[in-house]
Amino acid sequence: MSSSFVVACVGKPSAGKSSFLNAVSDAVAKVGNYPFTTIEPNKGVAYYKVLPNALAEGWHIIILINRFQKEHLCKPRHGKCIMGNRYIPIQMLDVAGLVPGASEGKGLGNQFLDDLRHASVLVHVVDASGSTNEKGEATVGYDPSNDIKWLISEIHAWIFNNLKKNWPNVVRRHNAKSSTLEETLQNQWSGYGATPLHTIKVLVLLSGKIPENISIWDDTSLNCLVETFIKVRFPMIIALNKADLTESNHYIENLYNLYPEYTMIVCSALAETFLRKLDKQGFLAYVDGTDTFYTLDNAELVPKGYNKPMKELDERTKSRLEKVQDLVLYRFGNTGVQEVIQSAVELGDMIPVYPVSNINNFTSGDQYVFRDVILTHSSTRIKDISRKIGAINFTSVVTIGNVQISDFCLFLDRMSHAGSGLYMNFIILSEQNN
Ligand SMILES: Nc1nc2c(ncn2[C@@H]2O[C@H](COP(=O)(O)OP(=O)(O)O)[C@@H](O)[C@H]2O)c(=O)[nH]1
Ligand SMILES: [Mg+2]
Structure with a gap:
């Protein structure tokens, strides 16, 4: 994996x-x-x-x-x-x-x-x-x-120059399509491997620091945007x-x-x-x-x-x-x-997740324990993990102490903070029917 x-x-x-x-x-x-x-x-x-x-x-x-x-x-x-x-x-x-x-x-x-x-x-x-x-x-x-x-200033200049080159078009399209700020910025940044989560984080950090109306953003605003983006995207x-x-x-x-x-x-x-x-x-x-x-x-x-x-x-x-x-x-x-x-790994906010078939002895089909591990971002949804490990048809997720997690949108970090553990047992549909 x-x-x-x-x-x-x-x-x-x-x-x-x-x-x-x-x-x-x-x-x-x-x-x-x-x-x-x-x-x-x-x-x-x-x-x-x-x-x-x-x-x-x-x-x-x-x-x-x-x-x-x-x-x-x-x-x-x-x-x-x-x-x-x-x-x-x-x-x-x-x-x-x-x-x-x-x-x-x-x-x-x-x-x-x-x-x-x-x-x-x-x-x-x-x-x-x-x-x-x-x-x-x-x-x-x-x-x-x-x-x-x-x-840092070279990375900044690289991103700033790319943004600046295209900026009048970006603003025009933003206004013509009445896009949200999130959509417009995400569009600009997907080439840097930025996810929507990165964009949201940037916007949260920027709130109050630059005008809401991007039509009036000047170089100072753009520099502030790029600086924040680098912090979020490239820890x-x-x-x-x-x-x-x-x-x-x-x-x-x-x-x-x-x-x-x-x-x-x-x-x-x-x-x-x-x-x-x-x-x-x-x-x-x-x-x-x-x-x-x-x-x-x-x-x-x-x-x-x-x-x-x-x-x-x-x-x-x-x-x-x-x-x-x-x-x-x-x-x-x-x-x-x-x-x-x-x-x-810590700065990248990555968490190891150990998918096992048996939550009581942590095995997966043989005698060995914790055969697999996925290092995954703490904002990953359980649904996405199940896809990664190929457990698509699961009906529920159970962690240590038989705690059942039914909310498929729950984020991992919330789970670890809740102390419920990241050893997950995906109960697969077909298994349950047997
Ligand atoms: N004294 C010392 N020399 C180092 C260290 N790390 C690398 N070097 C030396 O620095 C030079 C450049 O290393 P290199 O790894 O090729 O640098 P790169 O161009 O950044 O990939 C080589 O002569 C290395 O032996 C270190 O920790 N201590
Ligand atoms: Mg080298």
């Missing part, structure tokens, strides 16, 4: 987008310290880790699996399950080097901007060490806050990358202060890649997203689920590992890379 949730890495050349994608996914994107290594967007699959702290919501599976020591029964059809923790696959996109002036076509900018249409959430990978300028060329002492500023996380370089110390705090409205996460794609590689090669057991790894030296401490035969590390690699510990893991708690993925 796929979801259309896509996380896109954006940023200038050499900020570390391809490295980030490689670190977090199974993709092998070309990494190079020169501009435009990446022309076609690279794709990969990352994993959203269903974390125990989400248990407060009452809709996650880990506690069930862990508490009852049923890890062996967690065999998802898609993604993976380690130590009872569920990893849900999500699509990643590495959108090639945006540079200042992209909206005017610089550096194939328009082509790159077009790739954003597929993105649900943007991860702006910033070189927080100041060692590359706005074009991605090596330098020293470049202020990374610059990159945050120009990237953004800022990944302060290359945090392993000590030069980044100088900038990180300042960046947090300058942009309190963004989710900012300090990260090191390099450190994460290094750890995952050694883990894969059997030199260590790395618990991704944490500050912990085990080597042959402390193999007796490895938790059961991570247990595996380990090889001896050479002195050089050992000292590199110590560096990663000192410069990244102990300072920031983890490499930050997985945290970006976690935040992207």
